Amino acid sequence: MNRCIRYAAGFCVLLLAALLVNAGRVQLVEARAYAGNPADRRIAVARYRQPRGDILVGGHRVTGSRRTGGQLRYERTYADGPLYAPVTGFASQIYGTTLLEGTEDALLAGTDRRLDSVPLWHEITRVQQRGGDVHTTIDPAAQRAAAAGLAGRKGAVAALDPATGRILALVSSPSYDPTALAGAGREVTRAWRRLTADEDQPMLDRAIRQTYPPGSTFKVVTAAAALQGGLVRDLRAPTDSPDPYRLPGTAVSLGNEGPGCADASVYDAFRVSCNTVFAKLGADLGADAMVDQAERFGFNDTRLRLPPRVAESTVDTAMSADQVALSAIGQFDTTATPLQMAMVAAAVGDKGRLMRPRLVDKVTNHSGLTVASYRPELLRQAVSARTAGQLRQLMEAVVTAGTGANAAVPGAVVGGKTGTAQHGRGNAGTPYAWFIGYAVPRGAAAASVAVAVVVEDAAAARADVSGGGDAAPVARSVMAAVLGARRGRTVPPVSAPPPAPGPPAGFAPPAGSGSAAGVRRPRGN
Amino acid sequence: MSAPTATAPAAPARPAPRRPARRGVELSLVVAAVAVSMYGYAEVGLATDGRLPAGTAGYAAGLAGAALPAHLAVRLRARYADPLLLPIAVLLNGIGLVLIGRLDLAPSLGARAAGSQLVWSAVGVGLFVTVVLALPDHRVLSRYAYVSVTAALALLAAPIFFPAVNGARIWIRVAGSSIQPGEFAKVLLAVFFAGYLSANRAALAYTGRRLVRSRRLRWLQVPTGRVLGPVLAIWLASVGVLVLERDLGTSLLFFGLFVVMLYVATGRTGWIAVGLLLAAAGAFTAGSLEPHVHSRVQDWLHPFATVDAGLGPSQIAQSLFAFASGGALGTGLGQGHSYLIGFAAKSDFVLATAGEELGLAGLCAVLLLYALLVARGFGAGLALRDPFGRLLAVGLASLLALQVFVIAGGVMDLIPLTGLAMPFLAQGGSSVVTNWVIVALLVRISDHARRPEPEPQPATGAPGAAA
Numbered sequence: 001m002n003r004c005i006r007y008a009a010g011f012c013v014l015l016l017a018a019l020l021v022n023a024g025r026v027q028l029v030e031a032r033a034y035a036g037n038p039a040d041r042r043i044a045v046a047r048y049r050q051p052r053g054d055i056l057v058g059g060h061r062v063t064g065s066r067r068t069g070g071q072l073r074y075e076r077t078y079a080d081g082p083l084y085a086p087v088t089g090f091a092s093q094i095y096g097t098t099l100l101e102g103t104e105d106a107l108l109a110g111t112d113r114r115l116d117s118v119p120l121w122h123e124i125t126r127v128q129q130r131g132g133d134v135h136t137t138i139d140p141a142a143q144r145a146a147a148a149g150l151a152g153r154k155g156a157v158a159a160l161d162p163a164t165g166r167i168l169a170l171v172s173s174p175s176y177d178p179t180a181l182a183g184a185g186r187e188v189t190r191a192w193r194r195l196t197a198d199e200d201q202p203m204l205d206r207a208i209r210q211t212y213p214p215g216s217t218f219k220v221v222t223a224a225a226a227l228q229g230g231l232v233r234d235l236r237a238p239t240d241s242p243d244p245y246r247l248p249g250t251a252v253s254l255g256n257e258g259p260g261c262a263d264a265s266v267y268d269a270f271r272v273s274c275n276t277v278f279a280k281l282g283a284d285l286g287a288d289a290m291v292d293q294a295e296r297f298g299f300n301d302t303r304l305r306l307p308p309r310v311a312e313s314t315v316d317t318a319m320s321a322d323q324v325a326l327s328a329i330g331q332f333d334t335t336a337t338p339l340q341m342a343m344v345a346a347a348v349g350d351k352g353r354l355m356r357p358r359l360v361d362k363v364t365n366h367s368g369l370t371v372a373s374y375r376p377e378l379l380r381q382a383v384s385a386r387t388a389g390q391l392r393q394l395m396e397a398v399v400t401a402g403t404g405a406n407a408a409v410p411g412a413v414v415g416g417k418t419g420t421a422q423h424g425r426g427n428a429g430t431p432y433a434w435f436i437g438y439a440v441p442r443g444a445a446a447a448s449v450a451v452a453v454v455v456e457d458a459a460a461a462r463a464d465v466s467g468g469g470d471a472a473p474v475a476r477s478v479m480a481a482v483l484g485a486r487r488g489r490t491v492p493p494v495s496a497p498p499p500a501p502g503p504p505a506g507f508a509p510p511a512g513s514g515s516a517a518g519v520r521r522p523r524g525n
Numbered sequence: 526m527s528a529p530t531a532t533a534p535a536a537p538a539r540p541a542p543r544r545p546a547r548r549g550v551e552l553s554l555v556v557a558a559v560a561v562s563m564y565g566y567a568e569v570g571l572a573t574d575g576r577l578p579a580g581t582a583g584y585a586a587g588l589a590g591a592a593l594p595a596h597l598a599v600r601l602r603a604r605y606a607d608p609l610l611l612p613i614a615v616l617l618n619g620i621g622l623v624l625i626g627r628l629d630l631a632p633s634l635g636a637r638a639a640g641s642q643l644v645w646s647a648v649g650v651g652l653f654v655t656v657v658l659a660l661p662d663h664r665v666l667s668r669y670a671y672v673s674v675t676a677a678l679a680l681l682a683a684p685i686f687f688p689a690v691n692g693a694r695i696w697i698r699v700a701g702s703s704i705q706p707g708e709f710a711k712v713l714l715a716v717f718f719a720g721y722l723s724a725n726r727a728a729l730a731y732t733g734r735r736l737v738r739s740r741r742l743r744w745l746q747v748p749t750g751r752v753l754g755p756v757l758a759i760w761l762a763s764v765g766v767l768v769l770e771r772d773l774g775t776s777l778l779f780f781g782l783f784v785v786m787l788y789v790a791t792g793r794t795g796w797i798a799v800g801l802l803l804a805a806a807g808a809f810t811a812g813s814l815e816p817h818v819h820s821r822v823q824d825w826l827h828p829f830a831t832v833d834a835g836l837g838p839s840q841i842a843q844s845l846f847a848f849a850s851g852g853a854l855g856t857g858l859g860q861g862h863s864y865l866i867g868f869a870a871k872s873d874f875v876l877a878t879a880g881e882e883l884g885l886a887g888l889c890a891v892l893l894l895y896a897l898l899v900a901r902g903f904g905a906g907l908a909l910r911d912p913f914g915r916l917l918a919v920g921l922a923s924l925l926a927l928q929v930f931v932i933a934g935g936v937m938d939l940i941p942l943t944g945l946a947m948p949f950l951a952q953g954g955s956s957v958v959t960n961w962v963i964v965a966l967l968v969r970i971s972d973h974a975r976r977p978e979p980e981p982q983p984a985t986g987a988p989g990a991a992a
Binding site for chain 2: 001002003004005006007008009011012013015016018019020022023024026027028030031032033034035037039040041042045046071
């Protein structure tokens with residue numbers, strides 16, 4: 001019997017060994033795989049166990065946290081939610097995080113190792129750090145001016161500081177209140193369903209995530225390519241450009257909105273936004289030169305991060321001559337985010353230097369100690385300083401004696417470019433009104449603010465939509481807000497915009513020319 | 526184990542060296558067990574609220590107030606009992622109370638249970654004291670083998686007349702509280718098996734038909750129906766009842782108990798083979814016919830299938846998440862989230878809380894405590910002379926070992942999950958009370974096993990040994 005008892009005991013030892021080995025398997029070997037499973041609510045519980053760090057604009061917190069009384073203990077609140085939603089994104093207990101809430105999530109949630117004052121401290125104590133704070137580069141005055149300028153119309157504004165790349169305003173309209181998505185209750189799923197079903201796409205960050213055909217604002221890039229390539233040496237010299245211009249290799253004729261474009265100099269063509277002159281310049285330059293210059297300004301860059309990802313602005317790299325001609329005036333497959341066009345204006349305004357755009361100034365830990373700060377970084381020399389100077393002449397003429405008079409800011413030298421971009425099948429959609437520009441404080445050598453505005457005003461009658469009329473006043477109020485804040489005083493409020501002088505810029509195929517034939521329509525949304 | 530090696534070579538003339546009773550060791554270990562449990566209880570409060578929980582004093586008084594009388598009873602009537610049994614039981618019970626108290630903090634798990642668990646523990650300790658004081662010799666029990674089996678069958682059958690809870694008919698509701706009679710039945714059944722098998726050992730081991738006419742295959746000999754019949758019938762009846770009640774964990778436990786005790790009683794390896802074959806056949810049949818079992822087998826094989834299907838994690842998946850988040854050292858008491866497992870967190874899955882908050886280290890410690898308890902049971906069995914006592918000790922120890930294995934293996938996805946209670950740890954009055962009785966019996970048996978030989982022998986030639 002003793003032998004049997006020993007064997008039975010031995011069997012129990014085997015059972016114990018199986019349990020211990022299995023415990024090691026579950027708790028050590030496979031723990032990592034299990035812990036990464038999104039179905040494990042621990043991740044959410046731990047994440048919302050403590051108040052999240054905050055996002056600051058101009059030194060003020062635009063986010064907060066409040067106790068829920070539920071299993072997920074804290075949820076996000078937003079002050080001025082709709083205004084800053086294109087910057088902060090949302091932090092939802094159900095739907096995750098977006099924009100800065102997403103890219104800075106580890107820091108805000110306190111899991112970022114940079115928050116550890118002592119290396120490996122977290123691994124030892126397993127105590128979760130308090131979340132750190134993210135200080136944005138946004139200028140509240142500029143942000144407010146941009147939102148007020150759009151006044152609820154569909155559109156977007158991006159403004160940045162050309163010298164440093166700091167983004168001063170990112171506005172998308174219509175917007176939404178991220179507070180509605182913060183919790184985990186039924187009203188959150190309802191809000192989500194309402195927001196995602198909304199035709200106006202309030203959760204789309206149009207300033208960095210939506211691309212539009214840039215229309216005539218792209219003529220800045222074309223002019224830059226022509227100047228850099230030596231195709232144009234004298235801005236005032238007449239060009240050899242017919243009006244209307246027949247796109248090479250096609251039967252399509254391109255015309256202008258106004259007269260005086262035949263053989264016009266680049267200076268005049270830019271000022272009144274002649275399509276024919278720039279289309280021909282583009283065709284003469286060829287695809288390679290155009291694409292190269294556009295890429296120097298940041299087009300075709302898929303890796304741009306603010307840190308939130310920026311949608312790629314595109315110029316097709318393989319184009320026939322007629323397609324290059326259309327691209328040169330911002331049509332065909334050319335698309336750009338408002339931020340991209342603000343970067344173009346910024347490079348022109350600051351001696352051709354394109355700084356890496358960024359949205360975060362510094363991140364601090366919970367007690368305000370700086371964890372990381374960001375320095376200005378040169379992304380590329382987009383054009384030479386000389387070319388930048390010539391482009392400034394062109395852009396400043398647009399404001400002083402061209403289509404962009406509405407953008408003039410008293411006490412500053414303003415350069416700009418209007419645009420009216422066709423889109424939709426057969427160009428049937430209401431055109432997008434564009435304005436890009438920069439403002440140089442009087443006496444300064446370089447611009448201190450660059451801005452791009454898009455108004456996609458579907459409600460307006462087609463003839464009323466123009467970059468000069470709709471977008472330029474918004475740009476003006478944003479630039480004025482930045483300059484006013486710089487000088488430490490408020491800028492007088494912008495009065496109602498005067499009627500736009502000159503013809504509205506843009507590409508309008510002549511009636512009855514069968515424009516659809518042989519021309520690929522620009523992408524709409 | 527604790528074989529009395531010192532006495533073996535000694536000359537019969539010389540009085541054997543006086544074996545230390547080690548009651549002082551037991552007392553200090555009991556005090557340590559109470560202190561560890563109290564610390565755990567306080568720690569839960571400190572970790573969750575930052576202050577001592579309100580009931581700390583009451584909890585400490587309750588645990589100490591239960592443990593000390595138990596110790597005194599052992600000191601009084603079982604002087605030579607194994608000094609580890611009681612402290613391990615106190616510690617496991619204390620840890621269980623801490624874990625249940627910790628899970629009480631999650632409102633999603635229903636009413637608070639630590640208080641009633643403490644009361645049930647007190648009842649269990651009361652029974653422990655009663656058994657230790659009132660049962661002078663474990664061999665007395667062998668007289669009640671048939672009484673035991675009758676009671677066991679009655680208890681097992683009783684829940685059929687009560688409504689099912691969570692798909693299993695294993696509860697009796699009396700005056701607001703529910704009792705799980707299967708828990709009591711397992712001790713009674715162990716007593717019956719020990720009594721019957723020890724009485725018929727010789728017949729089981731040496732008579733019967735050989736299946737193969739070969740000397741070398743003696744283990745293939747099958748005992749005669751007259752000897753094997755009753756025990757087989759009892760076992761089949763109990764398992765049949767349990768299958769009707771859908772209590773598969775307990776039927777598995779009874780089957781394992783039966784095979785182990787039969788093997789130890791007869792010394793025939795063949796029983797193990799037969800047992801394994803039958804178990805495999807039974808498991809296969811149940812797994813394919815019974816949808817309840819089938820789904821558990823599926824959960825075992827694919828614990829994350831429901832996650833992939835978008836239905837949210839199953840209990841097993843939640844349990845694995847809990848163990849995984851514990852890692853090597855655990856999150857600390859009160860700082861895990863094993864309440865996410867759901868309604869069974871305090872009962873079937875209480876081990877997951879141990880795994881999460883105490884980590885692999887704590888889990889291994891708990892498992893080793895059980896192992897020590899089982900080893901001491903087997904040790905007492907080895908040291909005894911009378912077959913009934915040996916079988917009873919082995920049976921009770923195996924009962925504990927199998928139960929721990931089945932439930933721990935179930936919640937850790939080693940084997941399919943079957944609803945059993947982790948001894949001492951899980952919420953459940955019947956379970957706690959039963960396990961205290963098991964420990965009381967082991968104390969009684971080990972007292973007998975370790976008692977010094979040359980004392981003037983009392984009337985131990987009890988009829989129980991021969992039955």
